[in-house]
Amino acid sequence: xxxxxxxxxxxxxxxxxxxxxxxxxxxxxxxxxxxxxxxxxxxxxxxxxxxxxxxxxxxxxxxxxxxxxxxxxxxxxxxxxxxxxxxxxxxxxxxxxxxxxxxxxxxxxxxxxxxxxxxxxxxxxxxxxxxxxxxxxxxxxxxxxxxxxxxxxxxxxxxxxxxxxxxxxxxxxxxxxxxxxxxxxxxxxxxxxxxxxxxxxxxxxxxxxxxxxxxxxxxxxxxxxxxxxxxxxxxxxxxxxxxxxxxxxxxxxxxxxxxxxxxxxxxxxxxxxxxxxxxxxxxxxxxxxxxxxxxxxxxxxxxxxxxxxxxxxxxxxxxxxxxxxxxxxxxxxxxxxxxxxxxxxxxxxxxxxxxxxxxxxxxxxxxxxxxxxxxxxxxxxxxxxxxxxxxxxxxxxxxxxxxxxxxxxxxxxxxxxxxxxxxxxxxxxxxxxxxxxxxxxxxxxxxxxxxxxxxxxxxxxxx
Numbered sequence: 001x002x003x004x005x006x007x008x009x010x011x012x013x014x015x016x017x018x019x020x021x022x023x024x025x026x027x028x029x030x031x032x033x034x035x036x037x038x039x040x041x042x043x044x045x046x047x048x049x050x051x052x053x054x055x056x057x058x059x060x061x062x063x064x065x066x067x068x069x070x071x072x073x074x075x076x077x078x079x080x081x082x083x084x085x086x087x088x089x090x091x092x093x094x095x096x097x098x099x100x101x102x103x104x105x106x107x108x109x110x111x112x113x114x115x116x117x118x119x120x121x122x123x124x125x126x127x128x129x130x131x132x133x134x135x136x137x138x139x140x141x142x143x144x145x146x147x148x149x150x151x152x153x154x155x156x157x158x159x160x161x162x163x164x165x166x167x168x169x170x171x172x173x174x175x176x177x178x179x180x181x182x183x184x185x186x187x188x189x190x191x192x193x194x195x196x197x198x199x200x201x202x203x204x205x206x207x208x209x210x211x212x213x214x215x216x217x218x219x220x221x222x223x224x225x226x227x228x229x230x231x232x233x234x235x236x237x238x239x240x241x242x243x244x245x246x247x248x249x250x251x252x253x254x255x256x257x258x259x260x261x262x263x264x265x266x267x268x269x270x271x272x273x274x275x276x277x278x279x280x281x282x283x284x285x286x287x288x289x290x291x292x293x294x295x296x297x298x299x300x301x302x303x304x305x306x307x308x309x310x311x312x313x314x315x316x317x318x319x320x321x322x323x324x325x326x327x328x329x330x331x332x333x334x335x336x337x338x339x340x341x342x343x344x345x346x347x348x349x350x351x352x353x354x355x356x357x358x359x360x361x362x363x364x365x366x367x368x369x370x371x372x373x374x375x376x377x378x379x380x381x382x383x384x385x386x387x388x389x390x391x392x393x394x395x396x397x398x399x400x401x402x403x404x405x406x407x408x409x410x411x412x413x414x415x416x417x418x419x420x421x422x423x424x425x426x427x428x429x430x431x432x433x434x435x436x437x438x439x440x441x442x443x444x445x446x447x448x449x450x451x452x453x454x455x456x457x458x459x460x461x462x463x
Contacts, residue, residue, distance in 0.1 A: 002030070003134075004030050013038075013042070013317035014320035014323060019031040022328045034112060042098070048088065052087045055086065056190065063076055115279025120135060139305065140307060141307075145274055145310065147272075160242060166188050169266075174197065176265065179249070179267065179270060181231070182272070186208055199230065211346070215409070216409050219352075235251050235253060236251065240267070249261070274289065275309070277291070283300070296338050308323060311323070354415060355415040358422075360407060371399060374398070378390045378448060391411075391413075392411040392413070393452075405422060421446060422449060
């Protein structure tokens with residue numbers, strides 16, 4: 001019977017990162033993954049969707065804006081099979097890279113379904129149903145989540161799909177209804193619309209990307225509508241009929257009212273995620289199905305820890321990786337006090353891109369904070385104009401007493417890269433004065449962060 005210092009159940013962004021970090025600390029480690037290293041994020045989420053979205057952006061630009069660049073494009077077309085294949089190739093390459101990192105760091109990579117067993121053991125069941133018991137001092141559960149179904153609209157993986165099926169469709173749908181206007185729903189809405197699929201988005205609350213700053217959400221909804229996406233906010237889905245060739249869903253105003261029927265070839269349900277618990281997890285305390293942990297990421301079972309999506313929000317790959325590192329260092333580094341997720345960036349990779357960190361202006365108002373706001377439009381950015389991507393703005397929110405950053409909200413090209421500067425600044429407790437004192441290269445999109453900061457204090461030069 002193999003024996004380890006740590007067995008990680010799950011090989012996604014929390015699992016594989018935690019396993020490698022423990023190996024770097026000189027521990028004997030195994031990582032159990034039922035599909036392939038990288039988990040949902042790398043194989044069926046973050047990475048392949050970004051490959052698909054880049055394809056969509058390129059095609060959309062060539063189709064609608066080539067003339068702006070002085071380009072003459074005739075007979076522009078696309079090969080759907082190759083579009084999908086490219087995204088799969090990107091995922092396969094990165095998954096192979098993680099498997100290489102396991103070998104490099106001497107992590108035992110075990111394919112199978114991991115379950116908790118008594119007395120410090122993990123049971124692994126392979127694809128043939130054969131089980132093996134492994135002994136370990138510690139367990140890190142990082143089993144992640146899957147797309148959540150609607151009770152009256154279960155996935156059939158043909159006409160009613162989740163995000164996993166959406167990124168691997170054998171043929172392009174002529175029409176699709178997307179239920180849910182969070183990051184996943186909006187990204188797929190942009191992707192399918194770019195290729196000419198008729199897209200309708202249904203969202204129960206009154207805005208797309210409900211967790212984002214209201215100004216950003218409103219501009220994004222306006223932009224997506226202009227691109228040809230039909231967006232129905234304040235609308236709930238109440239029933240569905242999949243008996244025909246396509247899918248009929250019944251919708252009505254969220255606050256009640258007359259119902260109507262939408263018909264489409266496919267329905268993508270993007271209303272959230274559901275936890276994937278390891279086998280024999282009954283002894284672990286849960287909160288709404290997600291694993292509860294203490295300030296050291298330990299569950300209610302001694303020596304069994306958990307990190308990533310399985311522990312609840314925020315459901316982000318980068319926060320999961322952070323949690324796993326903190327959990328592992330808490331296990332094996334003497335005197336280390338694990339940190340909890342605090343300030344973290346969030347990104348949505350549609351076009352225009354959306355990125356944020358910290359408090360929204362609405363949250364500042366609700367908390368009664370004394371704050372000020374600065375904004376800078378990309379329409380006034382030399383770099384944004386030069387690359388013909390000037391839609392959107394950067395919004396910075398500062399505490400009036402000390403000038404510290406309370407939040408930043410961006411919409412526009414490059415936003416998902418720019419947000420890291422503000423996240424680092426917040427982590428270092430930088431002030432508006434220090435951002436203004438930092439010379440930003442010209443011409444860059446990052447100047448928008450500097451200018452928005454200056455605008456908050458009446459110092460902006462270029463607006």
